[in-house]
Amino acid sequence: MNPSCAGGDHAGVLLERTAVRWLAELVGFPHRPGAGLLTSGASMATVVALATARHQAFRDQGHDVRETGLYGHRPLALYVSAEAHSCLRKAAELLGLGSRYLRTVPVDAAFRMDIGELRRLIAADRRAGVRPFFVAASAGTVNTGAVDPLDDIAALAREHGLWFHIDGAYGTLGILADDAAPRYAGLERADSLALDPHKWLGVPVDAGCVLFREPGGPRAAFSLVPPYLRDEDAGELGWFSEYGTEQTRPFRALRVWATIAHLGRDGIVRLVQQTTRLARTLAELIEASDDFELLAPAVTSIAAFRHRPPTLDPDHAEA
Ligand SMILES: Cc1ncc(COP(=O)(O)O)c(C=O)c1O
Incomplete structure (x- = not known):
């Protein structure tokens, strides 16, 4: 009952792979093996997603941010709505991106990100020599439960080559309600999605999750296997600890798996x-x-x- 789920071939790890896949299937997010892990909550899920996006943004320019850090590089801008959760700013500050470059996009009367304003801010940054790289939509804001226009944001992100993240910590499950579902159109287009089983699903704390479109992204951003941990039998996916910040990892999967197994879809x-x-x-x-x-x-x-x-x-x- 007390294994470390860093990796290895045991029930804790196998259940985590299942729980992550079930979460993805539940909310209709495309899932490839390895493309997600459980975290302590959405705050840490956001750190993992943003670090992955940051790594990819530098790699696309021919730099390895893990080696050089941010020194000497052009600033990167991130976009969140005025109703976004504070964990996004915390993650941006922690990863050295600077809250100065965190753009707050105004919201409309229903507290949803104003897409015209987003477009305007991206254009202003380009003109100023700042590189837009990441936009975070909310699928269920903490204050009012507003769901940003995900499809429009996905399209704009694609047009400008931005990483599209969704903070669905609280509200992703709303996609399962018939009348709310249309508002979630575009969720499946995100590069990363943070969702908290310890919120609407009622899983005991702590149980967060981050899902990725591509499993290679987080592994490239985080994998560091010192000789004492090398495992020739780790398999193609390697260890969970190669995909995030934690080395020793608790058995979070049991409570997520048990809750989903008990309730069923x-x-x-x-x-x-x-x-x-x-x-x-x-x-x-x-x-x-x-x-x-x-x-x-x-x-x-x-x-x-x-x-x-x-x-x-x-x-x-x-x-
Ligand atoms: C929309 C949203 N995002 C992120 C978070 C942060 O989640 P956690 O407390 O699991 O780190 C919360 C928590 O209330 C939230 O409601």
């Missing part, structure tokens, strides 16, 4: 449909009430509102 769909419906019902009650104000459309399982009784209205006080 149907049970998870029911959970998501039911909680999404509850949020819609709450939003309707709020809209019908004089005392409360709905602050954003209820898209996922979040209904954001405030108490605003008419007696607090300045006009009411004057009358």
Whole structure:
């Protein structure tokens, strides 16, 4: 019950491969063996994704950032919405990219990234000699559950050669709710997706996950196998520790695997449909009430509102 899941040929590692594949299949993200791992949460999933994108951005220019670091290189710009989670900024700072180059894209009235503004910021950076390289969309923002226009962002990312990341820590599972699903169109086009089984799925903490379109990316960014760890029998995929920051890794897969095995796909769909419906019902009650104000459309399982009784209205006080 207490193995290290750095790698090796044992149940912990095999269950992690299964749990990661199940998560990808559940949300319709393309999965190739090795293209994902469990993490402590979305914050660490974001570090792994951003480090991989950073490594690839330099490699595309003929540089190995693992060798040279960021010294002497042109700054790279990242784009996140004004509603993005703070873990993106933390990861950018940690990886030496500098929060100065983290562009905050304004949002529309429904708290979704404004695609026109994104386009404008990318163009401004190009003119200023800063290299755009990474855009992170949110699929379920932490404040209101807003889902950014993923398809449009994917298209823009492709047009400009940007890495397309999705922070679906909380909200990826919303894709399983019939009426919310269309908002997730384009999710399958991401280069990386962070999602937290320890959020909507209800897996005990800690259980985060990062999925990649290509397994080679994270391995190129992280693999470092010293002689004492060399394993001739590691197989084609190598060890999980070659794909992320951790060497000794806990057996997170058991709780993820057990939760999915227990609920099954149907049970998870029911959970998501039911909680999404509850949020819609709450939003309707709020809209019908004089005392409360709905602050954003209820898209996922979040209904954001405030108490605003008419007696607090300045006009009411004057009358
Ligand atoms: C949208 C979103 N992204 C990232 C995170 C960070 O996740 P974690 O706390 O698992 O690192 C959260 C946590 O609330 C979140 O809601």
